[in-house]
Amino acid sequence: MTYDQILDAIGTILRDKLDNHHMDRFAPQARLNEDLYLDSVLILEIMLALELDHGVALPEEVISRQDLDTVDDLARLFANASEPNGTPVKPAKDLVLARVEREAVERIGVHGEDFVDIKVHCFVSNVCHAVKQRQLDHRPFFFGVWDAGFAVDRSWRLAYHAPEINHDFFRDWFERLYGAKVRQWYQPDAAKVENLATMLELLERKKESEYLMVMLDLFHLPERENKFNQNPFPHYLMLEHTDDPAVWMVLDPDFRWEGRIEKQKVINAIMQPTVAGGFIFDAADIRKPSAVDLRDYFLACFHEDDNLLTRATREIVRAHLESRDGVKLPELSMALR
Structure with a gap:
């Protein structure tokens, strides 16, 4: 596929498959995150759809690239991969597994393990x-x-x-x-x-x-x-x-x-x-924390013989199994969201 065809395919996937509500901003220079509200999971869905629905795939080493900022970046990535003398590619499902395995064993950076941006609170x-x-x-x-x-x-x-x-x-x-x-x-x-x-x-x-x-x-x-x-x-x-x-x-x-x-x-x-x-x-x-304060924080957080969340989760599961207070087992997944 040509660059223009891939660009059109990305637009089609966003509109018809992902039901993106920001297509008024879609353009080659539209930013994937800030303009189109795409996170890494949705970008991966676009990549899979390009292969499965449009027959364009990426080399294994490309799937984990982190420098995709715009629609143009993404389209050029696939356009380069679809050149006649391009690198042989693997199926999308293999790319996803390869990425997970690679991230698990290759996180080596300045601090030993590479920087991981945690988002849970x-x-x-x-x-x-x-x-x-x-x-x-x-x-x-x-x-x-x-x-x-x-x-x-x-x-x-x-x-x-x-x-x-x-x-x-x-x-x-x-x-x-x-x-x-x-x-x-x-x-x-x-x-x-x-x-x-x-x-x-x-x-x-x-x-x-x-x-x-x-x-x-x-x-x-x-x-x-x-x-x-x-x-x-x-x-x-x-x-x-x-x-x-x-x-x-x-x-x-x-x-x-x-x-x-x-x-x-x-x-x-x-x-x-x-x-x-x-x-x-x-x-x-803001300043750098001392080693003593970090130790004390670890000790304040660490419960050697108990984990509050695990204990609460176990009790919620039991309550649903026993139908306590009228709750039903099919409601368990919502209770633990």
Whole structure:
């Protein structure tokens, strides 16, 4: 296939197979993540569809390339691979397995194991973004996420957002490890309009080195992909002004996304009754953690004889097997989402 044919095929896959809602931005120079909202999984789906539906495949060593920024990059990758004297290729399923195996055995970098960008906790991801911007290693801070706060509701379901859950553990340890104080600006006892006014004032006068975090209901931001199809979807991200007073820059480290969204749409998601929370911290205060503090953090997180999440999961499974409180076994998958 020619470059133009591959470009058309990518557009067809996005529109007809992936039902992409941002095709008005589709063009060779459209950014895969920022403009078309494509993550690595969706890009891999495009690659598989190009082979299975259009007969164009990639050499094994190309599948793991990480320098694909635009539609043009992706189209040229396949165009080069489809040259008459190109390298013989393997089937897509073999490429996927090869990539997984290769990533498992070839992560050798400056720190021994290559950098892996962990994304499992939106609060932690936000503060760790600032650590990375300071060229410091954020990875030790994720050790505590395994036992991050959670709840089991009356229907025997795991919940990661509940009135009894807060981020004090991570806030305190972030300050001790990295030196920056994470201040809570959101006042739970105040009205939402009062908290919104506080946020707007902070956003207006914050320093360039400061990060403003806010919780919003991601379900009410259709511009963002709701990968887990959750409603509600409480989520922390960070905000910045742009040159357009009607548009904010949204930084979402947990989903590896940043982009411009209309201010009123963001405010609508913030004002939903399902969410409440916000913090601010200054990245200028961030420093390298000491070895002693890292040791103490490890000891504070590590439960030698117990794992809270595993124990709660086991109890949820038992509750569904025994039909406690009227719950049914077919509901188990939703309970453990």
